[in-house]
Amino acid sequence: DTGVSQDPRHKITKRGQNVTFRCDPISEHNRLYWYRQTLGQGPEFLTYFQNEAQLEKSRLLSDRFSAERPKGSFSTLEIQRTEQGDSAMYLCASSLDRGFYNEQFFGPGTRLTVL
């Protein structure tokens, strides 16, 4: 399967704990995005990587959030000192830069529940 994969699919944690999610994009895709989706809303942009460089971050991404893409392949998203408001579906998407108008392909998401 050559689609975007995410791990874990589900994560339940207690408030104050740290969590880390992993995303493996489609292999030749150089662009990688993280989004967050809460109930009844569409996905909201969190951050963007081109290869290993993090080029854009949303204001939604507080200091407790950090994302990396160390070798320009897989990416991790870490949330420190989780809060109940962090409960959401975290989605990763990737695309190939062919110039303008590049479709993004999404992974299945990681559902985070903070108790």
Place this chain on the structure above:
Amino acid sequence: DQQVKQNSPSLSVQEGRISILNCDYTNSMFDYFLWYKKYPAEGPTFLISISSIKDKNEDGRFTVFLNKSAKHLSLHIVPSQPGDSAVYFCAASGLTQGGSEKLVFGKGTKLTVNP
């Protein structure tokens, strides 16, 4: 401030008839528009897209229409099938300072196709 709006939370149609899903946007900098389909517990699946230089794009049973002057787009599904039942998200993008093509999503429309 919702830059992409899907004003119908739900739509129900009979199998074989046309489904029309609507989307409005406010940001005139958007120049690329996409429709995604989402089943529960899965990530969004790319369906069809259109750039601002076109007013129509067709792919099999799916056609997207763009009216730039009205800042409105619509997705037509003909004929509708029960397997089309899902949540449909409209998304828009425009090149940002960081060079990303981050997507701005609407809240989605839940389509139910009745046999």
